[in-house]
Amino acid sequence: MARGLPSAASLARLCQKLNRLKPLEESTMETSLSRCLSTLDLTLLGVGGMVGSGLYVLTGTVAKDMAGPAVLLSFAVAAVASLLAALCYAEFGARVPRTGSAYLFTYVSMGELWAFLIGWNVLLEYLIGGAAVARAWSGYLDAMFSHSIRNFTETHVGVWQVPFLAHYPDFLAAGILLLASAFVSCGARVSSWLNHTFSAISLMVILFIVILGFILARPRNWSAEEGGFAPFGFSGIMAGTATCFYAFVGFDVIAASSEEAQNPRRAVPIAIAISLSLAASAYILVSTVLTLMVPWHSLDPDSALADAFYRRGYSWAGFIVAAGSICAMNTVLLSNLFSLPRIVYAMAADGLFFQVFARVHSRTQVPVVGILVFGVLMALLALLLDLEALVQFLSIGTLLAYTFVAASIIVLRFQKTSPPSSPGPASPGPLGKQHDSFSDHIQLVEAAQASVAEPGHLRPALKPYLGFLGGCGPGAAVTWALGFLVASAIILDCVVVFGDSALSLPRWGYFLLLLLSGTVFLLSLLVLGVHQQQHRQDTFQIPLVPLTPALSILLNICLMLKLSYLTWLRFSIWLLIGLVVYFGYGIRHSKENQRELPGPITTRYVVFPSSSLEESVQPVQPPGQAPAHEPGCTE
Template identity: 40%
Template structure:
């Protein structure tokens, strides 16, 4: 019984009082424009300056434009889910807070721990990308000097310590400590510069573009060069999809907008709008950059470290590399990291001193310093190729959980298992909180006895959604590891057909159940279709990543479990909190005043 008691505590939920939704120790100063530029600044970074060359030359070839499109679709579906939660819960912490309220503490910790990994690696990769671009401006003197004087011949570490990337990360950390509005202004300025630089590359690059580079014959590939089979998709559909899994990293960062729930003005409306707008802007630029890059040069000859300045140098425009080098400084990459740490520390799932907020600056100062040092050391020491894949696993996992949370919440009797407060003028029909008294029948799966959610319909949705996820995992495993058997009829194709039918049936059952009638400023359309498709694609992309990445991911999660069961489980605020939560989306009239 004791073991079962402790197991049940893993799923205790964060209480959320209506009167506390608008309260915050942080300064509520960010506008819709600030949030949009923050999303673009957090996302449109190393994906354009580094990944475009690496994926095109090694994984997808010219089909990188399709890889970016697939990654964009996955990100938009995930973005819609984040947008709905941003409207529901305007609190700092992003997917961590969303899952804590809906699923439970243990899942929330897993997501929060992975968000820390995501943002730390994202910050380090942007710093190293700018360092590589700057190094190319000085004829690689920095890398040559450090390689000869301080070489690091250790597996999975960088060839040399990148002190320039460390310094840049610490500088951005100092700006975050000064204040959210100041750092947001700095981010906005450099985001605009970044957009202008990439626009310059796209426009000028088209004058040097040659469409023949999208249809290179295999016999024209130089001997000893791994160029696949040539053509638009030289590494096949599998290579294009593997490229999509890596390109997905280029869209990581939009979820940082969801971490600003306590610093945004009118967060219920500004967060959803800024997420969708920023993703659209980012895709347009990624598509343009990758298209121009692969038409300016054969895909197999692209530089994997600094492709943009290098391709212009080969095209006879060396001056362009000086313009491109200034575009990758982005404070948005590090902005959400201390916010997630602050949210977890405030709940005491990690050490409480990280939740301290400066009375003068209104910023989580301890969390900012610690995470800045963590990101800086990552940029200094590690080879980011494998770490980027690790980050993708954590991000995809968070996206899948958020999508599932959207489905579960839509069909719950009460959004957060709490008393629902509604305005009398907007009060809808009373929902059935008790299970139906009659015995369960198969007919209820497709024709429920009630038009409002009940405990029974809620349980049907949860069970069907879990079964759908299990079937999706099996289906994806077959698609990935039995790809060669798909061209012929056999047991693999039969299993695929069976699981597709089961998944379709489970989706129809969920669709038939009554949804919660509560209205929000933004709601994901076509639930459960969009969230379930988003979760399925996220699972597929996770399984496409290398096995070595899963091993490193397991090590990171092992460290997290040690911290949670050694500290967080026993010190959690949810363990001490016995209050009844209340929830209602904040109206514009109820917005707290600016505390800056």
């Protein structure tokens, strides 16, 4: 029995390390990056990240193979799901103006291991997404010259018949990625200026497509003789939605850029709202005119819009569309190459990834090593790999990140406000100088507690009716309710997505499982709703918490279950590689791990609201030092 105690203690310490949180430093605006981006810059970065190959390639693919003309409903549902996630990103981006996006948001609320895995998945999302867009870019340019580039390459290099490799090396796609990496490494201002130019051209071309497309519309293309409006039914619409999610992944570039925004608390929410609205409108309108111009079953998935104009006798319009698509894809490439190094920079700055990526160039104030290394990696992927089979992989990583960010919003709202990590002007000094004002502080603590319940505690007005919940420890009921909410959402989505036939259940068992999971989901929402939340006036907060993030969780999980099993298999393999990196490097080099290492201890005391006198006066150590423990205290 004695032998088992050390292993149990070691396991407890390991679990504590995996779940340690990054301190939430809200007030500081200091950064080694350059705060030079305005609201307009952030908005166009978001538009550029969303309106690209998804508009010119994904629209035709989903319409022909998954949803038919109902592709516009697929985009609408994906836009709603993205809006729910975008609101969560907006609150975090305004409150924590630091680079890192979903990785950082998870780190400050859910724990270190979860944060690393989210960052690891976002990293792959940007790598594959950038490479896929580059290949689509080269394909459109090649189509403008009657595929002469592809024919030249196949003639002089040859055709490959190797699994997972492309049919031929795409030197054009690799070259544009290297060129874009060079521009992005020149600084945020240069990237923003290029993005402004390409985004303006892209939006004008989209407006041209919509106007001319409605002029050429034929309503009979939605008629029953052409297959109808929704030939694949509801299942096809939802399958299309899961894939269309890829079109909206770009808005998180705004949250990832918040550390370089001039006024992040105002600019981030506004930029996310405007950019998502513009992108959703563009996708819905373009998919509408595309399926009205030509029958959905005759679309060319590789260049649907340009081909539609060619077939209607407007070849000159096809050239304009092709030129607009190239500009739009340039903005996506810039967005990916802008965001990816900053996510890696945030992970490296926290010690979870290799430190070389935390270096910032002294003149351009950008993480130039990350830009160049990952730009080259992205170019190699575009040069060698067949990326068509990997496009679905992008959605699962994004949906998982959105789910964790939504759960993080719930955790953050019901968390007790952290005490200050260092004394400000009004904070007490060393313990020996506090005696004169100590009683005043205790009275203030008691007065504050009497008037307002702390976040995570049962609302005072409901204590007479729900006293059994008030008996739980602070935050315990919220934690359990969130766990049950996520579990019931998974079960509910499995029942809805797979149905009674796939689950091999009798009809009554199907409805019983549906009723039970739905009831648990609603009860979990109710338990969360009766607890006190943080309410702040100085930053943006999303409305209807916990309902809004809970709906985001429910919808994201539903869309993840619609993806193929091969996507889940590839996703699992990538997660295993990430775990090797984390346990081999990140867990030991983490900055939070360095804080826990023993060292010289200097203790100072601050007073902050708490439910007991022992908790009201607590030692606070400078960053990087281990907590001091008084004799007789337990951890």
